[in-house]
Amino acid sequence: MVLNVNGIKHEITVDPDVALLNVLRNHLDLTGSKYGCGEGACGACTVLVNGKPVHSCITPVSAVGGKEITTIEGLEKNGKLHAVQEAFLTIDTFQCSYCAPGMIMSAVALLNNNPAPSADAIVKAMNGNICRCGTYPNIIKAIKLASKS
Amino acid sequence: MDNPENLPHPFHPMQDELPPSSNHAFTIDRRKFLTLSGGGLIVALVSNNFLSFAGETLPQESSTAPVGEVAAWIHIDEEGLVSVYTGKVEFGQNIRTSLSQIVAEELMLPVSSITMVMGDTDLVPYDAGTFGSRTTPQMGTQLRKAAATAREALIEMAAKNWNIPITGLTAENGMVVNSAANKKTGYGALTKGRQILRSISDNVPVIAAKEWKIAGKTVPKVNGRSFITGKHQYVSDMQLPGMLYGKVLRAPSYDAKLVDANDAKAKAITGVVVVRDGDFMGVVAPDVRTAGKALLAIDAKWEETNGQPSNANIFDYLLKNASGESERRSSGDTKGNVEEGLNAAEFKHAKTYNINYIAHTPLEPRAAVAEWIDGKLTVWTGTQRPFGVQEELADVFKLNKEKVRVIVPDTGSGYGGKHSGEAAIEAARLAKTVQKPVKIVWTREEEFTWAYFRPAGVIEVSAGVNKDGAITAWKFSNYNSGGAGLDTQYKTANKQIAYIASKTPLRQGSYRALASTANVFARECHMTDLARMVKMDPLAFRLKNLDDDRFIAVLQTAAKSFGWTNSKTSGHGFGIAGGFEKGGHIATCAEVAVNADKEVKVIRVTQAFECGAIVNPHQLENQITGAIVQGLGGALFERIDFAGGKILNPGLSAYRVPRFSDVPEIEVVLIDRKDLPSAGAGEAGIIGIAPAIRNAILDAAGVALTDLPLIPNGVLP
Numbered sequence: 001m002v003l004n005v006n007g008i009k010h011e012i013t014v015d016p017d018v019a020l021l022n023v024l025r026n027h028l029d030l031t032g033s034k035y036g037c038g039e040g041a042c043g044a045c046t047v048l049v050n051g052k053p054v055h056s057c058i059t060p061v062s063a064v065g066g067k068e069i070t071t072i073e074g075l076e077k078n079g080k081l082h083a084v085q086e087a088f089l090t091i092d093t094f095q096c097s098y099c100a101p102g103m104i105m106s107a108v109a110l111l112n113n114n115p116a117p118s119a120d121a122i123v124k125a126m127n128g129n130i131c132r133c134g135t136y137p138n139i140i141k142a143i144k145l146a147s148k149s
Numbered sequence: 150m151d152n153p154e155n156l157p158h159p160f161h162p163m164q165d166e167l168p169p170s171s172n173h174a175f176t177i178d179r180r181k182f183l184t185l186s187g188g189g190l191i192v193a194l195v196s197n198n199f200l201s202f203a204g205e206t207l208p209q210e211s212s213t214a215p216v217g218e219v220a221a222w223i224h225i226d227e228e229g230l231v232s233v234y235t236g237k238v239e240f241g242q243n244i245r246t247s248l249s250q251i252v253a254e255e256l257m258l259p260v261s262s263i264t265m266v267m268g269d270t271d272l273v274p275y276d277a278g279t280f281g282s283r284t285t286p287q288m289g290t291q292l293r294k295a296a297a298t299a300r301e302a303l304i305e306m307a308a309k310n311w312n313i314p315i316t317g318l319t320a321e322n323g324m325v326v327n328s329a330a331n332k333k334t335g336y337g338a339l340t341k342g343r344q345i346l347r348s349i350s351d352n353v354p355v356i357a358a359k360e361w362k363i364a365g366k367t368v369p370k371v372n373g374r375s376f377i378t379g380k381h382q383y384v385s386d387m388q389l390p391g392m393l394y395g396k397v398l399r400a401p402s403y404d405a406k407l408v409d410a411n412d413a414k415a416k417a418i419t420g421v422v423v424v425r426d427g428d429f430m431g432v433v434a435p436d437v438r439t440a441g442k443a444l445l446a447i448d449a450k451w452e453e454t455n456g457q458p459s460n461a462n463i464f465d466y467l468l469k470n471a472s473g474e475s476e477r478r479s480s481g482d483t484k485g486n487v488e489e490g491l492n493a494a495e496f497k498h499a500k501t502y503n504i505n506y507i508a509h510t511p512l513e514p515r516a517a518v519a520e521w522i523d524g525k526l527t528v529w530t531g532t533q534r535p536f537g538v539q540e541e542l543a544d545v546f547k548l549n550k551e552k553v554r555v556i557v558p559d560t561g562s563g564y565g566g567k568h569s570g571e572a573a574i575e576a577a578r579l580a581k582t583v584q585k586p587v588k589i590v591w592t593r594e595e596e597f598t599w600a601y602f603r604p605a606g607v608i609e610v611s612a613g614v615n616k617d618g619a620i621t622a623w624k625f626s627n628y629n630s631g632g633a634g635l636d637t638q639y640k641t642a643n644k645q646i647a648y649i650a651s652k653t654p655l656r657q658g659s660y661r662a663l664a665s666t667a668n669v670f671a672r673e674c675h676m677t678d679l680a681r682m683v684k685m686d687p688l689a690f691r692l693k694n695l696d697d698d699r700f701i702a703v704l705q706t707a708a709k710s711f712g713w714t715n716s717k718t719s720g721h722g723f724g725i726a727g728g729f730e731k732g733g734h735i736a737t738c739a740e741v742a743v744n745a746d747k748e749v750k751v752i753r754v755t756q757a758f759e760c761g762a763i764v765n766p767h768q769l770e771n772q773i774t775g776a777i778v779q780g781l782g783g784a785l786f787e788r789i790d791f792a793g794g795k796i797l798n799p800g801l802s803a804y805r806v807p808r809f810s811d812v813p814e815i816e817v818v819l820i821d822r823k824d825l826p827s828a829g830a831g832e833a834g835i836i837g838i839a840p841a842i843r844n845a846i847l848d849a850a851g852v853a854l855t856d857l858p859l860i861p862n863g864v865l866p
Contacts, residue, residue, distance in 0.1 A: 022438060032380070034385070036593065042512065072379035085378065089377050095243065096560065096561050096562035130806060131512075132779065
């Protein structure tokens, strides 16, 4: 099947029920998206499919054929960070940063959908993403900063 | 440097998670030191014997360093680039940044010109591990002195080159400067072509915290961009040429014995190798999915152990299995006669506090990549103890330590939960059989089941108090949690304090702040109960019984910023708690609301924190905020459920950790004591939140909870 990831078409041969996360990490060498739980409960694997946030660890690859998939690696364009990445960098948001790619993808999806989200809207949209280091207040600051840019 | 293994700590921080022998001689492989460092200036904490061996070319500083000890070293190469070698590892504490700041400050260089070489057993000097809030006070102090020694040596070398006295020479921005003669020379040019060793001088002048220009300031995470672009390679992201993927067969319950295993179907899968060695059984495959299929294809028969305890009886179990009197360990601070003190008290108060097992749940599970080349084993793994895991591997594979290299790339968190090398050993076993690199990444279920937990515990507290608020007696017995934070920090004439080991049915070990999450909880709950008995304000009662100025200062600071004396909304309550641990002083105020349905909501938290001179304000605030958020889980709802030797909630959908919606309004107030040495900040920030919330619930609803977590179902009983 053909996967369209970050604007590049990849021909891949895998069982249709293989998780998208597995294909991204092990077949396409896109290791920015992380494994955290394997059950769509932590958000570390979040990618965008046609602009919507998706838990790639529980999404069979057959469900995303022909769709536009964006991973953390696809946000930076010509060496320039995406505005959301820039905001997360400015706030110096994270500690271990393992959750960072999933957080940023969820934040991008939120802001694409709602450029000026309220505090409640941020919490609602981000609640599926876990940061065990507890940097949630910084993440909210970074999203608010990005929403202004 | 204090050898952490020899610290006068009555309770080993890692009582159960480590293999029995860990008696490392602090020796350094001299060849490693000399060949790696190449030309240039090297400053290390080394013995004089070492310097004479190395053919030292400059006059030595006198060193009080214990013979054979090297904590860290700094190398300045011919280009003037500075490399700092330390066995500490980066797990999100942001020490890669804060240690760089400390070195940059003393060497008068920008942070960007410093490279931290961390946690690679082939490249860095021995280190016991990154735990116990020791990086900043110990490694930070050593590096500070090493960098200052290097700076002074460079100034001396410039003076010699220019044939002038050192008076009037200064170090600025990577150069030694003679402002009178308008001359300057770069650090690299000074060291060119020579290998120069210096030992760290204890007497070297270091820059006082109040003069800091780089340390003490907010500096962003040094490699921050690689994390927010997804480019950083955690161990779980690594790929080596020809690498295969491993999976390990797990028992269905604890203590189960493998009786029989038919691996014919697994072996029949293309590319699969099955490895069996006693009870260890694993598979290797070209991809992770095939490895998973092969594992499922093994028909294994296990003999399980019946009658294992569960949540329902764990606290009785810990009391029944408590060690005998002779094995009990008191705090060493027992004094007076506690029974007499209790009898003489106008009020007495006894309670038992129960602490459940909780899991660290680092978002990156245990992972390792192992490779054998010509009999030498290299393992990349996320462990807080690279040299400890090197020893584990050397023991398992009967190798000299020189034949084992452990490398720890910056890792996806640990919180005290990654002291051990399980995944490293598993990957190395499989790689040895297939003679190709093998990667193992634990699943979340494996991490929940086969790692170790914060211990469960039972804490019995009896105290006596008089009407005037004086504590007449304090009897405190902790079963199984551990000894950290055991002793009371309040004045009392009579006390008896003990930690009593027990038999744990689940594997347990270090957790952020160790047992002080349990001991401070019990102590601070009890203190508020006592205050209420004598009708004193809980803050005033604490202050009356304290003489530690730093603890008093954080209590007063937190209370003031929180508005402790302000009026409360109906149904709301305020709680306060605090303590100090490893140089970190903390006080936490919490406001909770309890509604008619007995649902509890944490409204806001104010936490004051003081750990001496602050090295990086933003990163410190990040640590303290993070500790509050992490602490909310253990306070309110985190609990490992288990029965019959099985974990019943081994996933993030079943084991609840704090999320965005759980986070109250948080205010962190940092006190910067530039007159005091910098202490660690990773641990103490977590100890105040649980008792502060519990005491606020008591204030709001009159319910004195005694167990952690407080409200696993979100409502009061």
